[in-house]
Amino acid sequence: MSGTIDAAPDAGAEATQREIWQQPRLWREVDAASAGAFLDPLLARPDLRIILTGAGTSAFAGGLLAPELTRSLRRRVDAVATTDLVSNPAAYLAEDLPTLLVSFARSGDSPESVAATALADQCLTEVHHLVVTCNADGQLAREHGTRANSHVLLMPAGSNDRSFAMTSSYTCMVLAAWSALAGPAPADALAEAGENVLKARDADAREIAARGYERIVYLGSGSLQSLARESALKVLELTAGDIVAYADSPLGFRHGPKSVLDAKTFAVVYLSDDPYTRRYDEDIALELRASLGVENVRVVAGRPSERLGSEGVWYVDGLDGASDVVLSLPFVLVAQMLALRFSLALGHTPDNPFPSGEVNRVVRGVTIYPAS
Template structure:
């Protein structure tokens, strides 16, 4: 079994372990976050690069709704290149950094730029590497809190899998109000059911698809983006992947559809939003055939080409992304293997690296 395969399959276990860690640190987490979140003008910025940035894109819409305050997902790559625009408004800020290694140049620089541009900033660092720069720099800092994920989440494989989901779960459990840590068990149970049905995804990798489109609304829009990246990474770009929202897809991007396209539609649990998701699924059925449209849904359905994720019909769309993304990870693995790629190292010549290289951080002029 490859490292990546193992890291996909271990996710239910590490989610439970993550929840246990949060329970053991509940007092210190509450003491740090409560006074910060009490500030009426607080701005929350969720940041990271690549997959870590997509964790923020999943969480930001749902946290804005549940906290009834401004929560923004801004990639470290945007912060580093344009800090004076990103931090133009000097208001109390909580910068939440997602980082598997904590050593990416942009991740380190984003925290430093926030501290230099803002008069009042607190840092919540969610990382998988105790030895990484972010963990070492912010541990012991009274204006920061470092939450370390279980050691197994520091993925050995190229693509982020268990690191991504564990960090996302952590942020939701500590930032969304009135969260029960037992949610981790509910999500883990659902993911175990998905993993038990993994073979149902194998035929999709054997059909010769050349393009895959992922569509999702609200928090699931960030999931669509992560799903597209996972496929792109593990197939080393051999299969073209695309992401969008169901409504946005009609405005030009629908041109990507052709006879060798698979469309994956993530259905929201929100009754209003899912109407738009169902509409695009029906439209895609007519455009490319229902056999080429895989609908992922937590609700019961009589649709043929559907993968129902059981046991999470009452879950908010942000944490719902955890068992949903397991499907995307399994698809990417199967396409990678079908194409003769090595999932743990799809870029043996080093064109793309596990921790980004070649970035020069330029000093910010006063």
């Protein structure tokens, strides 16, 4: 299907549907090679600290990447949202270490995104900027495009989502940053896996959205906890808050948050491909099945699970041995489709679920104060 939608787009969802379905095609176009000359000498330095930053979905991109990059690079990698860094720079930039600040930004025009890079310049003696963005005309790209200590890594055309929610922008930025910092991902196999998920699971998403759930829970371990947070945000955004969405780790969920479960809850568990971590993910999936019923739980995994069997398990084939970051890209397509179908089932317009302007595509109304 290669990025096409089988049926005509629903009214009010044209952009959202196009941007979800185009992702496998865009993944084939992501090219991070231009960052090599900039990054190679920096990554050779053992004293380099890496900070991954962004706001909202862009922050979850950093949270997804940080644990797996720490493992891959065997160095310190911190995920700090711009919304935290800007309001508390002294807390997050207290150590004056040589730093690579990786900024994720769909538009590059959010006030916190621009302020975060300026604060890093102000607080640190030596900072280098990798700007991962979908908008060549955004303020971040313009400001850092000609600086010697910066490199702008631009995403493929079409990734700068026009719809309200970040979909293709998110996955392209994750893939580009992973390829630049950890090494190239298997683009063709990844795109094929994504195409198969889109083809196989949209009808399932429609059916689930029609059941009348009022709550949805996403769970994932390690990097996949940030994927769970992004997944919950998607359904919260596209349903304008009509669906209560919660995200956590499998172990953390039992410590109080499990109270969210009721008879109208649907749950999704992302299975890590790490054999050790996977045991905890399987445990919570079995526990949720016992409390909610198998029909109200879906497990998304990159390979079969003997403990869980096949019922209620959605497998993503063709990515054997891939990291959880790479697996997360076809995984998140499931969450995006569910959010879209829940939104439409509730009578919303996914392209603009807040027609009154209460919540905006690019955040407005933020006052940036000078740091002393």
